[in-house]
Amino acid sequence: MDSNQIDNTCANNESTDKWQNDQDKYWMQQALNLAQKAEAIGEVPVGAILVQDNKIIGQGWNQPITLHDPTAHAEILAIRDAGKRIGNYRLPNTTLYCTLEPCPMCASAIINARIAQVVYGAIDPKGGACGSVFKLLPSDQRFNHYTISKGGVLADSCSLILQQFFQKRRNLEIDSKEKPTLQALLFDVDGTLVDNERDGHRVAFNQAFAEFDLDWYWSVELYGKLLQVTGGQERLQYFVDNWYPLVPEVIDLKSFITKLHNRKTAIYQKLLKQGHISLRPGISRLLEQARTEGLKLVIVTTTSLSNVESLLGLHLGPEAIKWFTVIAAGSQVSAKKPAPDIYQYALDQLKLPASTCMAFEDSAIGLQAARAAGITNVVITTTDYTNGQDFTGAKLVLNSLGDSTKPCRQIAGIIQVPEQIDLAVLHKLHSL
């Protein structure tokens, strides 16, 4: 063989290699296109094709999650596809192109299928079976079939699609950790679900005073001052301590106040039944929407559980009590609002972080309680008694949640809101 011949042979070899490399790149690009299909459905982007006589006879892309099948790797699906198409469980004289170094499961299936050659793109340093971690391919003589393997074809593109996929997934995880979604709406009752202080509780207190032959009377104005103390019994004690009314000669003032307050509660519930108090605009609309969307509903109130049950039953029906995952009411805690205790109790029962909750209150006292429990998403709907209070720290201050006949008026807030507050507004508010 002269030197010219050697040169020709080398040139021929070189051109064959180039042709083969171009072929490999061409087919690997087809496998990469399939990897994108996996990515589009949220699967790890790996694609595979099986080629015989310059024709694709099988294709697959990663789908273990979608198909609920741990074996649904791109290679396995390509092998199954080819077997079906050519009607044979053996696939000799074929080349499997896959974008990632096959795992041990796929390597075994490849050998079992009698595939002649595997060409892969990116290496898999965590589980590759072509030498990165395990060494099943090229197969050794212990197997009854010899499959050769070669890596690194379009390796950069094949790794990039994987890196970008995992980076996006990490970003999403960070995002969802940093920005929790809104999961629960926590409603105060008095002043918030109903505007009931002036024409409900106050009237009931005065009727109870009359029945107990007390010459006490709480005017609309005086009651406004007394509202700085939450809880009916605490309010009565505060009145006695600071307004010095004529108090009957009783041995135990505390139990007298309890009796008086029990009577007030009964009168209040009678007033509710007589229909003196209705839900505030937008409340039943928003509750309905939250139920449809599966948000948790919670009551966080100073008033008693029996008052809450009467109110919900009358206005929303006998089943309404069950709409609420947690009802935190009255004496479940000893320190009433503005102490955070009742909100803390509700959050403990709810087993959700404060950051996933939004509280609805009507007063600065309620706002303080919610914020002190870590709830930074608070919407205030003011009443005549609370209008003008300091609502610093609330995300939104309105005169009501608004409905089709009574649109709401915005008093303050971090975003401009429409005339009816719906869940879309609340999700937006929560995300900011």
Ligand code: XBP
């Ligand atoms: C409500 C109250 C309650 C009611 C009376 O506060 O302070 O005391 O006025 O209810 P919040 P009871 O809305 O902040 O929870 O008489 O049943 O205690």
Ligand code: MG
């Ligand atoms: Mg209130």
